[in-house]
Each structure stands twice: as structure tokens, then as C-alpha cells.
Amino acid sequence: MTDVVVLAGGAKPSALTEAQQVDNKAFIKIHGRFMLSYVLDALKQAEGIGRIAVVGPKARLEEEISGEKIILVEEGKNLVENMERGFVALKPQKHFLICSSDVPFLTAEAVEDLLQSCAGQKDFYYPIVSRKDNELRFPGVKRTYVKLKEGEFTGGNLFLVSPHCLKTMLPRLEEIYALRKSPLRLAAVFGIVFIIKFFTRQLSIAELEARFEDLFGLTGKAVISRYPEIGTDVDKISDLLLAERLLVLREPL
Numbered sequence: 001m002t003d004v005v006v007l008a009g010g011a012k013p014s015a016l017t018e019a020q021q022v023d024n025k026a027f028i029k030i031h032g033r034f035m036l037s038y039v040l041d042a043l044k045q046a047e048g049i050g051r052i053a054v055v056g057p058k059a060r061l062e063e064e065i066s067g068e069k070i071i072l073v074e075e076g077k078n079l080v081e082n083m084e085r086g087f088v089a090l091k092p093q094k095h096f097l098i099c100s101s102d103v104p105f106l107t108a109e110a111v112e113d114l115l116q117s118c119a120g121q122k123d124f125y126y127p128i129v130s131r132k133d134n135e136l137r138f139p140g141v142k143r144t145y146v147k148l149k150e151g152e153f154t155g156g157n158l159f160l161v162s163p164h165c166l167k168t169m170l171p172r173l174e175e176i177y178a179l180r181k182s183p184l185r186l187a188a189v190f191g192i193v194f195i196i197k198f199f200t201r202q203l204s205i206a207e208l209e210a211r212f213e214d215l216f217g218l219t220g221k222a223v224i225s226r227y228p229e230i231g232t233d234v235d236k237i238s239d240l241l242l243a244e245r246l247l248v249l250r251e252p253l
Contacts, residue, residue: 004098035243040067046108131152154231165218
């Protein structure tokens, strides 16, 4: 069984949270249900998922969430601390998932497919979704894409890591996670050669994986997912309107 850390901590105010009059995206309501609940339903329905640690405002979570699989963990000061607190609460002995709480489109099938695609001994598995697949599923939705040899891809909002990997990466993980939506700045972290190759579209997935290993002493693999639901989060008011339109028929567990 694969355990999961769900990051539901507060963040900086945004146009979306201000419009919805909340201080935490996880508690934005979509058809009367918190956005977080859609994510938890997908995880609980997915075959192979074990315990789920939800890191956020614990008192608020206790009012809204229950379940024998779910462990509620008080949030820390930032993203990295929240990851660490979730990890400590679960004490996983093998690879586990880290998932954001703002992906209400997530499905059990998408989670199961990711787990099946991550067979092997890599330290870090990160799903990416092709622009073609994403625009076919969510036409008109604006996402950030990286242009690689193999095509254009957007990053996912959950990833699979080993316990050793998380401990090693924690000091820089927040920086890298924040840069996932800024391809140029992310390329700069990886070096000048990567910047040149980025602009000329000569950068390959294999080169990214190799450079990741050089920088962190960890093995990583980008997994091409067939499920755009993994890469589509709710960051903007337009994203919320899309969620309200597409999730109207999704029933709670």
C-alpha cells in the first residue's frame, strides 16, 4: 500500500481566495463540497492507497474530515515544513505520494495509473502531461508548458518519492516546487547549457533526469501521464468556474 501526504496548508492570499472569502484554497466550495474533499475521494477510491495524512489547519480539518485511513496533522510555517510534518506523521517505510489539495479533477484511475507507471527503483517520480492531452480534456484552460524534444508538457500536482529522497531534497524542495510553473527559472537552476537547450527545444526528458541526478545525488524519472486531471489545479477564478461546470455530477463518497 502507498501512503499519501496531502498538502492543505494555508498560502498567500490570491484573487481566487479573496473572491471566495477564504484564507485557504482547500476550503473553497464546489457544489457545496470543499475542494479538498474531491481530492480525498479520489485517493480513497484508488486501489493501492494506504494511509492519508492531511496537513493543514487541524482544528478546521477536524470539523470537516473523518475516516479511518486519514491522519490530520497541524500545518507548519511553509510548504517544506508541511511536507516534513506529513512525513513524520506517516513514517513511511517505502515510496509515498505527496499531493496538493487544489486538484479537484483528480480521479482514482489517474492515481492508479501513476502508481503502476512508477515501477522501479528511482528515488523520485514526477508525472507530466502532454499539451495535446491536456487541451483535449480541458480546452481553453491556460497552463504552463515546457517545450522538450518529445513535445510540450505541463507538470503534475502529485509525485512519488522515497523516504530517503524527501530527507535529501527538503532544503531545496520548496524552491523547486515553486519554480514548476516558471520553465525559464527552473532551467536556470539546472545550468546555462539547459537554458540554451531550452530555448532551442533540444532539451530531452532523459537529459532532465540525468541533470536531476547530478544536482541532488538522487535518481528521478518523469512519467508521462495520460490523465490531464493530474496536471490541472484550481489557481484562478476561471479554473474554479471550470470545476463548477465539470464536477456537477460527481457524487461524494
